[in-house]
Amino acid sequence: MKIVSTSLFFCLMVAALATGIAQQPAGPDPAWVAPAKEAARRNPLAGRPELAAGGQKVFNRGCAVCHGDEAHRAATKAHDLGSAAVQAQSDGALFWKITNGNARKGMPSWSSTPEPQRWQLVLYIRSLGKTADGGR
């Protein structure tokens, strides 16, 4: 019995290491698109730009580790959130992506973050686009 359990343990450890080291491939995922109904949602906090500061705090707490401290200066493989490709997406699409994540690419689901805070994140991401465009 001891041999069986010890073998089982080592099999689990080896499997964990092998798959863990492999990780998931980096880069964009063309299949990761918000459904049209979700993409059409409007940000209920759009008229309250002052709440973007709270979004920045949530961002620094959870997102900055991959997207970089100032998001669009990311030195990691994660998306540059100030880029035109990200900023071209609707508020609803960004909200859907934050909520659902993309496990295949290592983006976690942030559904346990309260919904208003996820909309605050969208507000903050929008402000990154303005910064990248020189305030336009």
Place this chain on the structure above:
Amino acid sequence: MRTLASLLTLLLALSALAGAQEKPYFVTYDHTMEETGNLEISWQNTIGLQQQGLPTFYAPFGEFEYGWSGWWTSELYVEGATQAHDSTIFTGWRLENRFKPLNGEHRVNPILYLEYERVSEGSRSNVEVVGHSQPDATSLHDLHGVKSHELEGKLILSSNARGWNISENFILEKNLTEDEGVEFGYALGVYRPLSMIASGSNCRLCRENFTAGMELYGGLGSTQGFGFRDTAHYLAPVLAWRVGKDSTLKLSPGFGLTSNSARMLLRVAYTYEVEGFGAKVKKLFGGRP
């Protein structure tokens, strides 16, 4: 007093250095996976006040949780126990893996859980309550050598709606050392942050940093006798306080509901998230982060 003050100062200093999605549960699992490449280190403590005449126990355990990918998280536990007027022993270790089979967020999110345990009968951590239970009257000294290999599986179902998390865990455990049949257990939990909006200030005591909820968990017998007879059950309010960017304090007084339960399980935990741990290790060995 001075030691306590020093510890608190150290805790706050650490928290300032160190965002994880930290749940307030001690026993119940929700569908939150560890962020890829992050390592969560947790120090959890359980103080058990038993039924009249039985010794109080203290069971600390360390937990190391690593996110391999968006769909796979592993955790290693090491645990010990001390009982009043008795021994202090190392009670064993556990290795668990959680798998998220479905991508994205759903109304009900399933997670598959598989754990291997090498623990002694003296384990008092109560990280899961399964099968039949009896009050812990035996000396830890006598139980130290009684070790078992166990396999445990859980089906975790979890939902997030309107700021609330609702989770249900169904547990199966098989002792590979002794023929106890397959033991069953459950854990149910619900929690909610105290504030839904994040303020712009870096406050420590504002409501958004607190999450509160309730857990209900217990055993459901085994294949040798399914049901509530001779089982332990606990109702436990839970509170989590995010004291810093990456650190959380958790507290839970669990109240025993049956004569086979301890009167109270008082739990306290401190959790610290090491962001980008995997990348740092890779860099250390000359790999690309």
